[in-house]
Amino acid sequence: MMQIFDVFLLEAVLNGLLLGGLLALLSLGLNLVFGVIDVVWICYAELIMVGMYAIYYLYAVFGWPLLLAMAAGVLLVAAAGAALHQFVIRPVLAAEPINQLLVTGGVLFFLQAAATLAFGIEFKNIGVSFPPIVVGDISFSMPRLISFGVALAGMLALYLFLKRSYLGTAIRAISQDRGIMPLMGVNPHRIFIITSALGGGLAGLAACLLVLQYDIHPAIGLSFGPITFLICVLGGLGNMAGGFVAAFIFAQFISVGGFFLAVEWGYVIAFVFFIAVMFWRPQGIWGSK
Amino acid sequence: MSIPAPKSSGGAMLRLEGVSAGYAGFQALFNVSLEVRPGESVAVIGPNGAGKTTLLRTVSKLIELSAGEILMEGRSLHAVPAHEVIALGIAQVPEGRRLFARLSVEENLKMGAFLPAARPRYTERLKFVYSLFPRLQERSSQIAGTLSGGEQQMCAIGRALMSGPKLLLLDEPSAGLAPVVVQSIFALVKRICAEGYTVLIVEQNIRQVLKVVDRAYLLETGRIKMDGPSAELLASDEIRKAYLGI
Ligand SMILES: Nc1ncnc2c1ncn2[C@@H]1O[C@H](COP(=O)(O)OP(=O)(O)O)[C@@H](O)[C@H]1O
């Protein structure tokens, strides 16, 4: 058996921390949109897929510089988020939640099918590789380290924006009382479009980080969509701080559980933990209703 | 310190001409005409359900009118969307205060200054609002939902003042407050009028509000029944019998 202060366990914990940053970023956009607009984007991970394909084609096929391709990917998914609101969510804004789930679920299948038709089912990779970083006996994957840093920076920027700016304050206010926003001179529809573009932009940022680590294929949304959703629910849907903490808890279960058993077991333990929490607090650990 | 409310051109500041409005399948206002002149404080009094809130919501374009016209400084509000009304200098303190309960006091005030034209004067107006309501300054970082009723009303009025309005619409600022607090809220309304703001206030608390405003209109079941200087209404038999229980 391993000793508890095993250096490999430490490596697992640290890698879990890095994974946590990425998962926290993944949950952020979904939580933002739900917290403000009260609609769950079931197709959130498919927006990330769109971003990944965009970056792949711009960089690997059209030969754009990687950072430029990524910036374009973020903008494209931000525009997709705004369009999703304008054309899909807006018509059902007053409808039952189940109808809202169904339309965004429809967009999920549409995007998957469209990606299959347009790009085929084969796995694509941008083909950028980084050497692992070795510190003593511990090794880290460079893309994970980058993801962690970018995810934290992205979250900090969003926090400051929401906390300090007029627009950010309005975004927080509108979920509390939409009806009086016009009395403040705020056009609620405009705030929803901006929030959706931000949510899309965060999905685009996640796409930038994921293309560094994973192959792209039309069903890739399914490999991290559910976990993103579970993290949001675990932290209390719409609660960005809750989602942040939940992401790190989940990542430790996956990473450390995977270290003691196997990666698949790490996921099993994380999901068992999720189910246990749902019995204990159906609204999520930090949820309010 | 005080910031004088902006002066506006002569004639009526706000004028309603034959306004009818309501909700799906229900008419709440019938042919309502009234005016508020610059620097004046005017009340619309009437019992619960008379249509007072509907009247203010119509002025702020939160609901569409079905007939008639609303003019702000001679300009028709017909084509103005709700979120642009405040840019014309009309700020409303809505019924029930409607603060953003999970934002701090200062963040609520900041929302009142959301208008791009209001932002450069944020600090100056914040100082002014805090000078009117020192209590709000003490509680500036407190979450608005945890304020007392009277403090919430101050915060709601302060939020409306942050846009630097020409015309302040107040919807029953005394509702749901303890009698002592009601007194202080009316004293504040009087002070705001004295600062030079033009005020249109709707109230059920008829006796108190008539002591504060210059003129008033009596609204019953969506129709204007009487109007005149406050002292005149306060002395009229109709009001005394029906509303003051004398
Ligand atoms: N959202 C609404 N939908 C339908 N009817 C309403 C609505 N709000 C108010 N009413 C009706 O309009 C009338 C006037 O209401 P309101 O303007 O709130 O009166 P007041 O503010 O004088 O108490 C009342 O009969 C009320 O029932």
Ligand SMILES: [Mg+2]
């Ligand atoms: Mg009312």
